[in-house]
Amino acid sequence: METTTTKRSLRIQARLNQTRRKQHGWLAAAAALAVGCAPSVVRAGDWPQWGGHDFGRNMVSPESGLPESFKPGERSTAGEGLVPGSTENVRWVVELGSYIYGNPTVTGGRVFAGTDDSSLRSDKRFGQTKGGMVQCLDEKTGRLIWRLITPNRPKERLPEGALYGQQHFGTCSSPAVVGKRVYVMTGACEIVCLDVNGLADGNDGPFKDEGRYMVGPGKPPIALEKTDADIIWVCDLVDQLGVCPHDVASCSLLVDGRFVYTVTSNGVDKPHEKCLRPDAPSYICLDAQTGKLLATDDEKMGHRIWHCLWSPPSMGTVNGKKLVFFGGGDGVCYAFEALTKVPGKPIHFKKVWQYDCNPPHYRLRDGKPIPYYEGDKRKKYSTNKDDGTYLGPSQIISTPVFHDGRVYVTIGQDPMHGRGRGLLHCIDPSKTGDITKSGCVWMYDAIERSISSVAIADGLLYAVDLPGRVHCLDVATGKPYWVHEIKAETWGTPLVADGKVFIGSKKKLVVLAAGKEAKELAEINLGAPAYGTPVAADGMLFAASQRRLWAVQKGAKLMQPAVAQQNGVKVQASGGL
Numbered sequence: 001m002e003t004t005t006t007k008r009s010l011r012i013q014a015r016l017n018q019t020r021r022k023q024h025g026w027l028a029a030a031a032a033l034a035v036g037c038a039p040s041v042v043r044a045g046d047w048p049q050w051g052g053h054d055f056g057r058n059m060v061s062p063e064s065g066l067p068e069s070f071k072p073g074e075r076s077t078a079g080e081g082l083v084p085g086s087t088e089n090v091r092w093v094v095e096l097g098s099y100i101y102g103n104p105t106v107t108g109g110r111v112f113a114g115t116d117d118s119s120l121r122s123d124k125r126f127g128q129t130k131g132g133m134v135q136c137l138d139e140k141t142g143r144l145i146w147r148l149i150t151p152n153r154p155k156e157r158l159p160e161g162a163l164y165g166q167q168h169f170g171t172c173s174s175p176a177v178v179g180k181r182v183y184v185m186t187g188a189c190e191i192v193c194l195d196v197n198g199l200a201d202g203n204d205g206p207f208k209d210e211g212r213y214m215v216g217p218g219k220p221p222i223a224l225e226k227t228d229a230d231i232i233w234v235c236d237l238v239d240q241l242g243v244c245p246h247d248v249a250s251c252s253l254l255v256d257g258r259f260v261y262t263v264t265s266n267g268v269d270k271p272h273e274k275c276l277r278p279d280a281p282s283y284i285c286l287d288a289q290t291g292k293l294l295a296t297d298d299e300k301m302g303h304r305i306w307h308c309l310w311s312p313p314s315m316g317t318v319n320g321k322k323l324v325f326f327g328g329g330d331g332v333c334y335a336f337e338a339l340t341k342v343p344g345k346p347i348h349f350k351k352v353w354q355y356d357c358n359p360p361h362y363r364l365r366d367g368k369p370i371p372y373y374e375g376d377k378r379k380k381y382s383t384n385k386d387d388g389t390y391l392g393p394s395q396i397i398s399t400p401v402f403h404d405g406r407v408y409v410t411i412g413q414d415p416m417h418g419r420g421r422g423l424l425h426c427i428d429p430s431k432t433g434d435i436t437k438s439g440c441v442w443m444y445d446a447i448e449r450s451i452s453s454v455a456i457a458d459g460l461l462y463a464v465d466l467p468g469r470v471h472c473l474d475v476a477t478g479k480p481y482w483v484h485e486i487k488a489e490t491w492g493t494p495l496v497a498d499g500k501v502f503i504g505s506k507k508k509l510v511v512l513a514a515g516k517e518a519k520e521l522a523e524i525n526l527g528a529p530a531y532g533t534p535v536a537a538d539g540m541l542f543a544a545s546q547r548r549l550w551a552v553q554k555g556a557k558l559m560q561p562a563v564a565q566q567n568g569v570k571v572q573a574s575g576g577l
């Protein structure tokens with residue numbers, strides 16, 4: 001049964017889509033022309049931020065007509081690209097790099113994705129730094145429109161003793177698009193605001209030094225081209241806010257009009273013993289227009305943080321007030337009042353509540369605190385056998401999801417730490433103060449550690465844990481209907497769309513039927529791990545492996561088997577090349 005809220009939100013979404021269809025009629029028309037064999041109905045519903053249009057970040061899309069499966073194509077042995085006719089329901093495929101952790105966003109006929117910089121090899125202007133990129137592609141064809149290159153942050157631009165950037169994962173967060181601006185946290189621990197049109201229509205904003213920025217300090221600036229990004233402003237969280245990131249800087253920003261909310265990716269030092277910048281802010285709000293700091297938290301979480309802050313915030317209206325929900329590197333979920341106006345100088349967020357996601361038996365053994373890193377299977381002193389039974393404290397890496405007056409959040413650790421017991425909480429956010437007891441609606445402890453967020457549709461909650469078990473629960477009670485085993489490590493969040501649940505995993509992309517009975521519809525091998533989260537927009541599914549991004553559309557065929565080279569980005573598409 002659909003809930004009234006779901007029906008209402010779908011009706012609102014349908015109205016939004018109608019408006020967008022009117023605004024972007026050219027897109028629908030052009031897309032229908034480009035794929036002659038596809039159905040004529042092309043929806044113009046976009047997905048502009050992590051969570052789509054929903055600031056609660058519930059990964060549910062109103063798109064319909066999505067195929068149950070697709071054939072990603074076979075690699076040609078006679079050269080680059082795919083064997084002609086080996087794909088099914090695929091509109092285009094783009095090879096974007098070696099790491100695609102930044103889940104795509106789609107809006108205004110464009111697809112935005114964070115990647116590493118390995119596809120830069122053929123652009124002679126750059127020496128590779130194993131840094132990151134933000135790539136903007138044409139939604140119809142997959143062709144490159146522009147890209148931002150963010151060089152790897154060198155050691156001398158970090159506090160001494162930091163452990164950061166060694167994994168070369170690139171830009172790991174989802175770009176957020178509002179109007180003509182794109183906001184993203186780069187792999188270099190900056191928040192950047194970009195022009196949605198890139199440099200094709202000139203160099204906008206106060207930032208004019210893109211040619212120097214994109215090669216990194218100490219090198220001569222490159223000559224800019226129309227396919228380069230146009231930076232409007234940059235806020236460097238290390239230089240300007242004193243943050244010391246750990247491993248990777250990542251947060252899918254929440255942009256609410258004038259306000260950009262994010263965690264700072266402040267974290268611990270190389271030996272994982274202490275935070276080098278314990279008084280630096282954990283949660284901040286920047287001015288979307290200028291990049292200026294508007295607000296910080298006053299939690300001083302650096303004094304108790306275990307690893308690093310990576311959890312993207314969400315937002316919801318509770319008791320008539322907009323709240324922002326942040327997942328802590330200390331295992332605590334926090335709610336702060338959202339800003340309502342631009343303050344004259346930076347202020348502290350007003351805290352409304354906090355909720356400890358680690359109950360006493362997760363934190364204490366025989367009355368003594370359980371060391372966090374005892375749960376890291378790689379440590380010599382670890383007692384974690386990596387079989388999912390280890391019980392100890394975990395942090396919040398997933399997004400706290402706000403839906404229908406409740407907050408849902410999982411706990412977990414860096415996947416490298418191995419398996420362990422997790423916990424999924426349903427929180428009543430209408431309380432104030434320490435709401436660990438008063439705000440607990442239900443807990444579900446048959447889940448292992450998870451860095452995935454939940455998706456909720458039609459009264460059912462879908463959650464997935466690190467070893468790839470999908471849990472379908474009654475959202476009201478937390479009682480399970482079924483558990484399905486993907487049997488592969490899973491980092492991403494389930495996407496519910498068109499009566500299906502799409503989940504990426506290390507081995508394959510899995511499609512399940514949404515509903516009270518477990519039913520697997522398809523397993524799709526993408527040829528490389530699919531750690532990210534698929535998204536749906538404009539009647540298409542956008543799914544990525546570590547290397548490639550597929551635009552999946554029912555009935556679409558790759559019309560031209562030739563591979564187009566665009567500054568190193570290889571595209572196979574159905575039309576327009």
Ligand SMILES: [Ca+2]
Nearest residue numbers: 203204207231
């Ligand atoms: Ca500029």
